[in-house]
Amino acid sequence: MKYQFFLLLVLFSVFGFCQKSKIDLKAIEKSLKKPDSPYNYEKLIFKYKGYPKSLDSIEAQYLYYGRNFKGDRISTSDDSFKSLADAFKESNFDECIRQGKILYDKDPTNLDILLVLLRAYDSKKDGNNFMHHLSQFRALTEGIKNSGDGTSEKTAYLVNSVGDEYILLNILNVGKDYVRGSKAAKDGMFDIWEKDGHKIYIKILYLDLLN
Template identity: 75%
Template sequence: MKYHFFLLLIFFSVFGFSQKPKIDLKTIEKDLKNGKSPYNYEKLTFKYKAYPRSLDTIEAQHLYYGRNFIKDPVLTTDPEFKSLAEAFKSNNFQDCIRQGKILYDKDPTNLDILLILLKAYDYLKDGDNFMYHLSQFRALTDGMKSSGDGKTEKTPYLVNTVGDEYILLNILNLGQDYTRGSKSVKDGILDIWEKDNSKVYIKVLYIDY
């Protein structure tokens, strides 16, 4: 079976949630650190790795936004990630998987790492691993999409990083014909993507409390 990576991303982009639960980052942080909470980080991570398709919206949001509170997340500026990105650019997909697995173990909800692993498994026609990580990717991005409707300044989509913002733009099928305006807001930067009379609001989080 041949897996068409980017077509699948577009396909899954049409799925969304009708409910838009309000994101409370302080509550998420508290839940993740509480061993008795059903949203404890270790409990959620176990479920995410073992049964990614079983995650509900709240669980996915805790995992996605919880990256702001984990210790030593993998950053795109880290030498290890740069090495992974270089292997990807060189189409060395076997090495992508080797390096990607190591970084995935450190930071399993990192969308950049998941995307590289997906592309590598797609190229190597490894359907089982591709679908496994696609389920994880879909859960996290669905959690991200359910953070708001992106229609107003008060209901923006919330993303952890600029890289995640571009992943979301791809999922929403917003192309280069949109222009971006930005302004500083509480705990982040609000980007306004505009085309004709259409506007999409995305807030990149900068948490400092």
Template identity: 80%
Template sequence: MKYHFFLLFILFSVFGFGQKSKIDLKAIEKNLKNPDSPYNYDKLIFKYKGYPKSLDSIEAQHLYYGRNFRNDKIATSDERFKSLAEAFKQSNFEECIKLGKALYDKDPTNLDVLLILLRSYDSLKDGTNFMHHLNQLRTLTDGIKSSGDGKTEKTAYLVNSIGDEYILLNILNIGKEYTRSSKPSRNGMFDIWEKDGRQIYIKILYLELTN
């Protein structure tokens, strides 16, 4: 969707790429559900909502990739999200904040919701809420960036959705001059973005929920 491109991603350009770590999705699922784990969902989401800058890359990865194992996340096909997107399209930012806060309460690590809230708070000159959600977005996208280096299939960046892929592309400054090819893979789909012989691999995850 077009609103993925609105944010001033120059804000991200000053942030380097941290240490890359192999994503173990089974371990993430187990840790999030384990009340004794330091990566338990309730413990992490408490830190994320209160002080997102306190999360390290492993904690951020648990929150971001852990969305694949939750059955309460808000999809872009959800009527509630469509109402939010329509309010954003009409530049009704007060309504965006009202609807967005309700969806944020249900799905606080949803990048689509965070982006719309960011634009809305920015438009209404609410710097405090803008910076808080920006720090949350930075935390989650830093988790994505630390999932790989994008140079090979084995070290591809991992994203949860096509929408998140385009957010990552903006951060990586990959634009229209790149060509895309795709190929299926286990539990996902590879998109290969190429320009002048340089290739960047991004894997979109398609996972089944485990109950």
């Protein structure tokens, strides 16, 4: 899906200065499933849905990267998402909200779905729902931004999908004047974006390759 509404990101281009945290995907998977863990999925998703501003950066990362271990993920190639995208292209924002809420209930940390809902609620001038989903979006994208510093393969930013990569690139103000190179990894793909000798490393996770 082409992101025709990146202007939304201008609203929250300033991120807090948080310590970068190394992402341990195995620990995330284990903790999300463990009932007595502070990072249990049900506990975190309750905070995320009810009061997203209460999430700290580590909790947001557990939710974002933990999505890889959920079986009910919505892909942009799914017919249900294509239908949502069609409603968006037609500026049918009532239908966007109707369909988007259904998909959100199934996959609440999906950034593509959140972006469509944000645009729809903004068009309907529904400030309460817009700000609620904006807080969720901020938490998840800040978690991505604090997954690394992008200066090397070892400290690459980690994203769940190519779509999420382009969201991150917009946040980082990486434009069309950057040249992309790619390199395969065991559990994903590195994209290296370069301009005037400056490189930004982003790793797209393909954890299904390990299963």
